[in-house]
Amino acid sequence: MKRSALYLALLMSCFHATAFAADVTHADNHVQSQQNYTEVQKINAVLTIENATAKATIPGASVSAGYMKIINNGDTAITLVSASTAIAKHTEFHRMFMRDNTMAMRKVDALEIPANGSIILASKGYHLMFMGVKQDLKPNQVITVTMQQGNGKQFDVPLLVVPIKKY
Numbered sequence: 598m599k600r601s602a603l604y605l606a607l608l609m610s611c612f613h614a615t616a617f618a619a620d621v622t623h624a625d626n627h628v629q630s631q632q633n634y635t636e637v638q639k640i641n642a643v644l645t646i647e648n649a650t651a652k653a654t655i656p657g658a659s660v661s662a663g664y665m666k667i668i669n670n671g672d673t674a675i676t677l678v679s680a681s682t683a684i685a686k687h688t689e690f691h692r693m694f695m696r697d698n699t700m701a702m703r704k705v706d707a708l709e710i711p712a713n714g715s716i717i718l719a720s721k722g723y724h725l726m727f728m729g730v731k732q733d734l735k736p737n738q739v740i741t742v743t744m745q746q747g748n749g750k751q752f753d754v755p756l757l758v759v760p761i762k763k764y
C-alpha cells in the first residue's frame with residue numbers, strides 16, 4: 598500500500614510527459630535573460646551540457662527528476678556510473694518505458710555517452726531521479742549534481758529548477 602503510493606509519486610515526478618515538455622519551453626523563455634543554466638555549459642575539454650533542469654517538487658512528495666543533454670566531443674565513449682547531489686538522499690539513473698500500455702520506470706546502472714555523440718535525459722526516457730529530497734525544490738533555484746565517470750573522474754553540473762505544470 599505504502600509502496601505503491603511512493604511509486605506513484607516517483608512516476609509523477611518523472612513523467613507528466615507532454616504537459617511538462619510545454620512547461621520547460623516556457624520556463625526556458627522566462628529565465629533565459631537572468632540565468633544561463635538552461636543554455637550550453639562547457640564542462641571540460643570533451644563534455645558539453647545543454648538545458649540542464651530539475652523539476653520543482655510536488656507538495657508533499659520528496660522526489661524530483663533531472664534532465665539535460667550531454668554531448669561528448671571526444672573520441673572515447675564516456676560512461677557515467679553514478680550521480681549525487683546534496684539536496685537528496687539518493688540519486689539514481691532511471692529509464693521510462695511502456696509496460697502493458699502504461700508508463701513505468703526502472704533504475705539503470707550506468708549511462709553511456711558515445712564517442713562524438715550525445716545522450717538525452719528527458720521526461721519520456723532516461724532521467725536523473727532524486728529521492729529523499731531534503732527541502733522543497735522551488736523554481737529558479739539551482740542545484741548541483743556531481744556525475745561520477747567509470748574512469749574515476751567526476752564533474753559537476755548545475756541544474757535550474759523549473760515549475761511543474763499543474764493539472
Ligand SMILES: [Cu+2]
Binds near residue numbers: 607611692724
Ligand atoms: Cu524515475
